[in-house]
Amino acid sequence: MVSDKVARKMELKKARVLEAAIALFAENGYEATTMADIAKKAEVGFGTVATYFGSKEELFYTCVVQPFQPLIVELKDFNVSPTSYPKEIEAMIRKHIFLFNAQDVYLQLLVQVIGQYEKFPVIFAEINKQTNELQQRLIELIVNGQNEQQLSEGEPLIIAISYISLLFGLCLSSVGNFPKDMLEQFATRAIYLFGVK
Amino acid sequence: MVSDKVARKMELKKARVLEAAIALFAENGYEATTMADIAKKAEVGFGTVATYFGSKEELFYTCVVQPFQPLIVELKDFNVSPTSYPKEIEAMIRKHIFLFNAQDVYLQLLVQVIGQYEKFPVIFAEINKQTNELQQRLIELIVNGQNEQQLSEGEPLIIAISYISLLFGLCLSSVGNFPKDMLEQFATRAIYLFGVK
Amino acid sequence: MVSDKVARKMELKKARVLEAAIALFAENGYEATTMADIAKKAEVGFGTVATYFGSKEELFYTCVVQPFQPLIVELKDFNVSPTSYPKEIEAMIRKHIFLFNAQDVYLQLLVQVIGQYEKFPVIFAEINKQTNELQQRLIELIVNGQNEQQLSEGEPLIIAISYISLLFGLCLSSVGNFPKDMLEQFATRAIYLFGVK
Amino acid sequence: MVSDKVARKMELKKARVLEAAIALFAENGYEATTMADIAKKAEVGFGTVATYFGSKEELFYTCVVQPFQPLIVELKDFNVSPTSYPKEIEAMIRKHIFLFNAQDVYLQLLVQVIGQYEKFPVIFAEINKQTNELQQRLIELIVNGQNEQQLSEGEPLIIAISYISLLFGLCLSSVGNFPKDMLEQFATRAIYLFGVK
DNA sequence: CATGAATGAGCCTTCATTCAT
DNA sequence: AATGAATGAAGGCTCATTCAT
Known part of the structure; x- marks a missing residue:
């Protein structure tokens, strides 16, 4: 018989351990x-x-996989058939970049797993599956935008991969983290990848 | 007194060890x-x-630092005041992407060092110094292009960082390596970052 | 929170390890x-x-230094201004020789450190400091004895060093340990060094 | 076919190696x-x-055993039935002490072997055999001196062991080597052990 | 003959894991 | 449930030895 109080304490401790582990890993x-x-x-x-x-x-598995779920949900949270593609894409990118910046410690960890996928095959598979879903959703957005002639030509897959690569690449570069105004500028620049007219 | 034959043999072995080490690291x-x-x-x-x-x-130090020298020289080998900026930039990007793809194993290693810079402070400092020089050279190119009005507006530093991030980000994504025609497409797409009109 | 029982057990184990280490070293x-x-x-x-x-x-440090403290205390435990110098010196020597004989394993270790002082500078310094105190105390005894004309002439420092050397030298020789009666005889003989009349 | 010149060179090299080895051991x-x-x-x-x-x-064997032969010969070189025992013994002791002092590096090595006889059983046996001969010769000297009533009573074995122990003990103490006048004083003092009247 | 490149046995140490309290 | 004492597997490194030149 475990009282709620004790269970609560346990949860707190568990969270503390997880946070410490993520930071150190x-x-x-x-x-x-x-x-x-x-x-x-x-x-x-x-x-x-x-x-x-x-x-x-x-x-380690828990450290990598558990925080990934809510993150990917946020990343996938954009409208694939908006009225204005430029506006939707801009909003999405800004959101993505600020998300990445807010979770920089976790993303440093994630980048390791991705960079050494042969070493962490199980975890990587899980991550990869979800990332592919994000990629698919991006492609959908791009295809729609191109059909609506709000985006210029270009292979959607290439654009999606380029964009995701840019996001992760910025993680790699963000030694000491960027200030807020630079993040805004990165967002503005990334839009170019999508061929916004 | 070491004969040439022995010295030659040693060099070969040393190279073999280095290659193996890079691959495994x-x-x-x-x-x-x-x-x-x-x-x-x-x-x-x-x-x-x-x-x-x-x-x-x-x-490990040798594995990371030694191959970096010739690589960075190649990466910095572009004209910062060409007649046609779009053409020069396109050529540069294509070169960069094919270089990165050819050295994918080494770059996987490099990405680790960059991603865990706190763990490899000495090596990272060396890498970072050189990468900054590349960044400076890119900025020079962009500034010149903007002055010549062949490139659209945009903070040159942001563009340079974005571009380098994209390159490294593509390394992270290149599980199983991209085929040649995809590389061409990435090159074509990356041009957009520079604001080529 | 460690129970007393566990702490007790640990102490016993620690002592067992130390004893084993001293013997093997x-x-x-x-x-x-x-x-x-x-x-x-x-x-x-x-x-x-x-x-x-x-x-x-x-x-190793613990093996050498820890048992030295109680030993040196015992060695320094004699009266530097007794009524009868011959009797006090005889008693002291007998005590010393029996002490050395009883601690023969530890002293074999000590002799190594002294014999290779360049190799164990820190430990040796510690040992040497204390041994010098013993030497000073011996000199005091000898000077007093000479002033009281109970001991014959002779440089006190030389006598003290000779005596200590004899003690350690006997350690070196004591292969398989001397029987008790021989120890008595060594004590009787060592008195001569002090110039007892 | 090896010329004398080459053979000479070899001997020199060999000696140099031996000297270096003794010093380092x-x-x-x-x-x-x-x-x-x-x-x-x-x-x-x-x-x-x-x-x-x-x-x-x-x-190592060569380092310890080879220099021991000439040393022990010198140590045994005294007259066991001299006219004046006090004079002979004094001369002997002085010789011994100066020999020991001159060969201090080698003796540091020797002391190690004696101090860890279980570790170097073969070498120790060899050393011990010769040292016993020295001891026998000392006993002979003492017995003769006592018979001639030039030396006071006392078990000759005990005296011999004490004397040899003193010699080796002085080796242990001689950190930084004693100056010449101190050596003289040690010699004068050591005579007391023999019961010189 | 003299040399040193190549080798792997063996050691100290670190650290994940187990389990008694 | 929470802890840390105890353990031994495994890795980096040193170094004596071998052997081709």
Whole structure:
């Protein structure tokens, strides 16, 4: 019989461990991060980490996969047949860029997994599947925009990949994070990729 | 007194070790790659790796820094005040993209270092310095193009960063490498970032 | 929160490890003794040794320095202005020789450190400081004895060094340990060094 | 066919290697001294050391045993039935002490072997055999002196062991070596052990 | 003969995991 | 449930030895 109070405490601790783990995995990578480091940063005993998450591998899995769900939902949240394509695309890009910037620590981690997909095949597959859905949705948007003649010609797949690459590429470059006004400018510039007239 | 024959042989072995190391570091990351793995792949005794490169850390340094020099030289090899900016930029982008694609294994490694710059501060500083020079040269090109009114308005720094980010971002995406015709298309699309009229 | 029972158990194990380490270091020297040997002799996992003492170097330090404190206290425990100098000196020597004999394993270790002082500078400095205090105390005793004309002439420093050298020299010779009656005889003989009339 | 010139050169090199080895073994001990260190100090290629002396163990054996022969001969060179025992003993002790002091590096090495006899059983046996002969000769001297009533009573074995221990003990203490006048004083003091009247 | 490139056995150390409290 | 003492697998590195030149 576990009281709500205790359960609440547990959840808080678990969240603290997860946050610490994400930060350390992002900064140092999988192997260079020790369970003891994580426990210390989360201010729990290191046995506790094992109790909550099982093995280190499972913890890493959770670190990468769990925050990805809400993120991808946000990223996919745009209208694929808006009235004004330029306006919708601009809004989408701005949203994306600010999202990426807000989650920079997590994205540093994500970039590692993507950059070493052979090392994390299971996790990568999961990530990739979802990212492909985002890609599909982008293609849909582009195709519609081109059909409506609000966007200039160009292979939609190429545009979608280029755009996603630009987003992740900006993550790589964002040493010390960009100030807000620069983010705005990146957004404005990225629109060009879509062939907005 | 070392004969030329022996020296030649050594050079060959050294190159073989380096190639193996780059491939394994790129695929698995620094920690997950063992000296034994490298030696095995290079078909030498693992003591030999130590004899050639000292420590694992030094080997990694060499793996990242040594191939970077010729690469960055190639990347910086474009005319900053051409007659036709659109043509020069298109040629440059095509060159860049094909270079990146040809060196995909090495670039996977490079992306790791950039993505975890806190973990490899010395190497990153070296890389970053050179990359900044490339960025400066790009800015020069863009400023000139804008002055000549062959390129539309836009903050040159933002454009340069966006472009470099796109290049590295494409590296991240290039799982299993793109076919040649897709590379051409990426090049064509990337031009848009520069505001070519 | 560690229970007393656990803490007790740990102390016992720690003592067992230390004893094993002293014996093996004494017999084989620092480098020739492996952490695995020590763990095996102490009947613990070899990770445990590291948990308790950190590194091999720290363990060695503890092995040499920790038992030295009580020993030197005992060695310095004599009266520097007794009524009868011959009697006090005889008692002191007997005590010293029996102490050395009782701690023969530890002293074999100590002799190594002294004999290779360049190799163990920090430990040696610590040992040397204390030994010098013993030497000073011996000199005090001798000077007093000479002033009281109970001891014959002779440079006190020379006598003190000779005596200490004799003690350590006997350690070197004591292969398989001397029987008790021989120890008595050594004590009787060593008195001569002090110029007892 | 090896010319004398070449043979001479070899002998010189060999001697240089041996000297370097003794110095390094004495300072750092057997394991902590590497073949490469020795080769470097002797200014020869490290393959050469192996060519000359075979294995490291054989080299160590040579380092300890070879210089011992002439040393022990010198140490045993005293008259066991002199006219004046006090004079003979004084001369002997002075000779011994100056010999020990002159060969301090080698003796540091010797002390290691004696102090860790279990580790070097073969070498120790050899050393011990010869040292016992010295001890026997000392006993002979003492017995004769006592019979002639030039030396006071006392178990000759005890005296001999004490004296040899003192000699080796002084080696241990001689950090930075004693000045000549102190050596004289040690000699004068050591005479007391023999019960010179 | 003299050399040093090549090698792999063996060691210290780190660290994920287990389990008793 | 939470903890950390205990453990041993695994990796980097050192270094004696071998052997081709």
